[in-house]
Amino acid sequence: MSSRLSALGALPALFALLLSRQVHAADIDPLIPDQAIVRLIPGADINAVNTRHGTATLRAIANRPIYLLDMPDGVDPEIFRDQLRDDPDVNYVDFNYASEAPEARGRTFFFNVMPVPDQYQTQAVWSAIGLPQAHQHSNGGGVLLAMVDGGLEIAHPALAGHIAPGGQNLIDGSANLEDVGDGQDNDSDGLVDEAVGHGTHIAGILAHVAPQAAILPLVVLDSDGLTDNFLLAAGVFAALDAGAVVVNVSIGTTYDSKVLEDALDEAELAGVVVVAAAGNLNRSAPPEYPAVLAAALGVVSVDGADVKSSFSNFGALMDLAAPGEAVYSTIPGGQYAAWSGTSMATPLVSGAAALLLARHADWPASIRAVRVTTYLQNTAVAIDAGNPGFAGQLGAGRLDVDAAVRDILGDLNCDARVNVLDINAFVLAIEDAAAYAAAHPFCDRGLADLNGDGMVNVLDIGPFVDSLLAP
Numbered sequence: 001m002s003s004r005l006s007a008l009g010a011l012p013a014l015f016a017l018l019l020s021r022q023v024h025a026a027d028i029d030p031l032i033p034d035q036a037i038v039r040l041i042p043g044a045d046i047n048a049v050n051t052r053h054g055t056a057t058l059r060a061i062a063n064r065p066i067y068l069l070d071m072p073d074g075v076d077p078e079i080f081r082d083q084l085r086d087d088p089d090v091n092y093v094d095f096n097y098a099s100e101a102p103e104a105r106g107r108t109f110f111f112n113v114m115p116v117p118d119q120y121q122t123q124a125v126w127s128a129i130g131l132p133q134a135h136q137h138s139n140g141g142g143v144l145l146a147m148v149d150g151g152l153e154i155a156h157p158a159l160a161g162h163i164a165p166g167g168q169n170l171i172d173g174s175a176n177l178e179d180v181g182d183g184q185d186n187d188s189d190g191l192v193d194e195a196v197g198h199g200t201h202i203a204g205i206l207a208h209v210a211p212q213a214a215i216l217p218l219v220v221l222d223s224d225g226l227t228d229n230f231l232l233a234a235g236v237f238a239a240l241d242a243g244a245v246v247v248n249v250s251i252g253t254t255y256d257s258k259v260l261e262d263a264l265d266e267a268e269l270a271g272v273v274v275v276a277a278a279g280n281l282n283r284s285a286p287p288e289y290p291a292v293l294a295a296a297l298g299v300v301s302v303d304g305a306d307v308k309s310s311f312s313n314f315g316a317l318m319d320l321a322a323p324g325e326a327v328y329s330t331i332p333g334g335q336y337a338a339w340s341g342t343s344m345a346t347p348l349v350s351g352a353a354a355l356l357l358a359r360h361a362d363w364p365a366s367i368r369a370v371r372v373t374t375y376l377q378n379t380a381v382a383i384d385a386g387n388p389g390f391a392g393q394l395g396a397g398r399l400d401v402d403a404a405v406r407d408i409l410g411d412l413n414c415d416a417r418v419n420v421l422d423i424n425a426f427v428l429a430i431e432d433a434a435a436y437a438a439a440h441p442f443c444d445r446g447l448a449d450l451n452g453d454g455m456v457n458v459l460d461i462g463p464f465v466d467s468l469l470a471p
């Protein structure tokens with residue numbers, strides 16, 4: 001990207017971009033002044049648009065006509081946006097807002113630094129979500145799992161062998177993926193490099209949950225945990241281009257960004273599972289995007305007793321809960337530490353999605369994301385009773401990876417539940433294998449073998465009825 005910027009003679013604009021990124025970390029993400037995001041119609045030329053409007057290209061998204069533009073000095077942003085919108089080459093226009101890691105926004109840091117991996121490997125978080133049992137069925141092999149986050153310590157011993165080639169730093173266009181500070185308070189909040197470790201910590205959680213998945217780092221967060229809507233969307237688009245089937249987004253923005261919605265819509269069409277952190281400010285409004293978008297799995301944090309974490313955002317648009325308190329994972333320097341946040345709950349769900357997709361590699365893109373959501377939600381452990389005041393606002397329940405990944409005998413309509421809705425499918429499975437396969441594509445007829453004799457036939461009827469009547 002840097003060569004493209006130079007070719008456009010946009011270095012002064014880039015300098016302006018760097019200055020404009022000196023925004024304060026805040027509860028509400030601030031507008032980044034003087035920037036516009038445009039998507040052009042197919043075949044349109046950004047240079048012609050820039051010439052007409054006096055704009056300059058600051059960044060471009062690969063393989064799509066989406067650009068971050070620097071507005072001319074002294075224009076009224078609203079009027080200027082309307083002028084851009086009236087340009088026949090322009091599909092949509094939006095402003096650019098800052099965006100943050102929830103832990104940067106909420107000011108939580110890693111703690112209990114340890115030189116050894118014992119806590120990381122043996123912590124109760126893994127057993128709380130049924131991970132050891134789930135690993136008997138799947139380790140995530142063959143799945144490309146993207147993380148749109150900060151950099152990560154590639155050389156960390158616990159990450160060796162887990163990182164996919166082809167990672168990108170979308171901030172500077174380089175291949176530098178490292179998780180290091182720059183000694184600067186990039187977001188002018190009085191804290192220097194407060195988000196160093198975030199990406200490494202997320203990577204360590206993904207690597208433990210889905211040990212055979214390949215983790216693709218897409219760096220959009222700076223060392224203070226700051227990014228913006230354009231970069232965040234660019235990270236999701238890059239994940240799609242790389243062929244990732246799961247995208248972990250432990251980042252949120254309070255602005256309902258058109259370009260981020262665009263990226264999530266494209267992910268949905270491609271059957272890619274985007275998992276996003278709810279946010280760490282114990283509120284339901286303003287919500288944080290993309291977690292609340294329909295195409296994302298929004299994750300809230302609970303403690304070891306499935307009680308909502310005091311910091312966790314919540315709301316009717318959340319999809320799942322997962323443990324997010326004092327989660328041990330990797331940090332730079334080859335070390336380990338605990339960190340609390342919805343950012344830490346999120347990769348538990350992303351890793352679970354990877355296990356599920358490795359187990360069901362036959363699921364085509366057309367059903368993949370919906371199936372993953374259905375399986376993870378319908379096998380989740382109900383937690384509303386233990387969270388008075390938050391009923392319906394913590395998602396479908398707490399992640400149970402074992403329940404999601406193992407075979408569910410009697411689930412003939414493949415919704416990860418066994419109930420009366422399986423009766424017709426069960427009868428079809430017994431009567432006519434071909435008709436069953438046609439009516440329930442990518443479901444497993446073998447789940448009708450309730451008596452476990454290796455055959456699906458009338459002898460399974462009694463045990464199936466018993467399973468429906470079981471408490």
Ligand SMILES: [Ca+2]
Nearest residue numbers: 185189191224
């Ligand atoms: Ca800072």
Ligand SMILES: [Ca+2]
Nearest residue numbers: 184186193223
């Ligand atoms: Ca910094």
Ligand SMILES: [Ca+2]
Nearest residue numbers: 411415417418
């Ligand atoms: Ca079912």
Ligand SMILES: [Ca+2]
Nearest residue numbers: 449453455460
């Ligand atoms: Ca049987």
